[in-house]
Amino acid sequence: MSVANPVDANSPSLALDRGKDSLQPKKVITISPLRRKRIAKPEKPRWKIVISVLAKNLVLVFVLLGLWKMISKWVWNSEDRALDFEGRFSEVEAFLKTTTKMMQVQVEVIDRKIESEAGSLRRELTKKVEEKGVVIETELKKLGFRNDHLEKLLVELKDTAFLSKDDFDMFFTELKKKSKGVEGSDESFSLDEITAVAREIVEKEIVRHSADGLGRVDYALASSGAQVVKHSEPFYFVEGVSWFRQAKIQNWVHGAAQKMLQPSFGEPGQCFPLKGSNGFVEIKLRTSIIPEAVTLEHVAKNVAYDRSSAPKDCRVSAWFQGNDDDPSSQAQQMLKLVEFVYDLERSNAQTFNVESADTGIVNMVRLEFASNHGSPSHTCIYRLRVHGYEPGNVATLALQS
Structure with a gap:
């Protein structure tokens, strides 16, 4: 910093100048009042000026030092604050990590607990569903059985023609x-x-x-003159005497064969048993008729011990046989009346209408059964009935002549 050097008043140059001025005539200078005010103040001593300048410089230095100290302190405080902020941020980050891990652990625990509870509920629900499924399946089977029984009842009701x-x-x-x-x-x-x-x-x-349970005339009734003329091997054994010998003596007809042409009154065992699951019976009717239907009867299911001996697949044929006709020619004259299946679920006396509308006059009937309901040893026939009406005497005499 430069400072102007003032002229010393006691210097020799100043004294010479003053001497010259004293030799010259002095001029009177008139100073106006306005110029008086513009006269400069007396100058300070040089040392004061130096001291003042030094003092100002020292003050400036002190100010600069203070500013520098303040700036340094502020910078250091900022760094400390930055370090403190970084430390706090690290603490927060560590806390967040710890909290996140704890939350993950809690979530896993809760997830496992929920999965365990859900698995238990699932197993319990599956068990209940299975139990209910078994019950529902049982009820459905019962319902199916009832449905089948209802269908059979409807078929039976339809066959009986309750109200035609x-x-x-x-x-x-x-x-x-x-x-x-x-x-x-x-x-x-x-x-x-x-x-x-x-x-x-x-x-x-x-x-x-x-009247006889059906209200229809039975032309195969033994008490009215009908009789069994031929049958397959019966299911009877007499000790010491073979059936073939008995059959030869009795013209190939067993003595108990007439049971199938008599009322059994629903008593089990009052039937004519034939050997095996297939056989036949030939019956001569009490008179010549035009057939309309046949009725096959077995023991009722509410009193039967075993109904497996009942015939199942049956066929009924008929023909007219005169007094002089050759029995060997009956196959050519035989006409099929009806084929049917005896159903154990229906009533014990089941009537089947003749299928052909033009059968003519007959006096012989043949019942054939190809199977029964399970008995391997014998088949029982409780009663066979033949229904129809008698034609006029003229037509009967014409056929018999």
């Missing part, structure tokens, strides 16, 4: 006859009239069915 169109027409005709209205009129019937006609029809049916 002819029966309804007959009922309606009887109702019109008994009613007060004119036949063919649209007059409605009262409930009392319908009840009275229905009661009368039921009473007639009861009377009809009380």
Whole structure:
């Protein structure tokens, strides 16, 4: 820093100048009031100026040193703060890592606990589902059995023709006859009239069915003159005497064969047993008829010990045999009446209508069975009935002549 050096008042150059000025005539200088104010103040001594300059420089140095100290302190504090911040950040990061690990451990524990609980619930649910499945399967089987039984009952009801169109027409005709209205009129019937006609029809049916159970004439009934003329080997053994010898003596007909042409009254064992699961029986009817149906009877299932001996697949044929006809020619004259299957689930007396509408007049019937319901030793026939009606005497005499 440069400082101007003032001129010393006691120097020789200044004294000479003053001497020159004293030799010259002095001029009177008039100073105006305005210029008086502009007169400079007396200058300070040089040493004071030096001291002042030094003092100012020292102050400036001290100020600079203070600024430097403040700046250094601020910088060092900033570094300490940065280091402190880094330390705190490291602590937070370590805390976050520890917390994350703890959370992961807790999540894994909870996950395993949930999985264990879910597995237990799954096993329990599976067990219950299996138990319910077994129960449902059992109930479905029972329902299937009931459905099959219901279907058989429906088939049986359909076969029995509980109320056919002819029966309804007959009922309606009887109702019109008994009613007060004119036949063919649209007059409605009262409930009392319908009840009275229905009661009368039921009473007639009861009377009809009380006669031999079916209410139909049996032309194969032994007590009316029908008889067994031939059959396959029976299931009877008499000690010391062979059946063939007995059959030869009795014209090839067993003495118990007539049981199948008599009422059994539902008593088990009152039948004619034939050996094996297939065989035949030939019956001469009490008179010549036009056949309409046949009825095969076995013991009822509610009193039977074993029903496996009942015939199953059956065939009934018929023909007319005169007095002079050769029995060997019957095969050419034989006509099939009906083929059927005896069902153990239906009633014990099952009626089958003749399939052909034009069978003609017959007096001989042959029952053949190709199988039974499981018995390997014998097949029992409790009763065979033949239904129909007798033709006019003229037609019968013409056929017999």
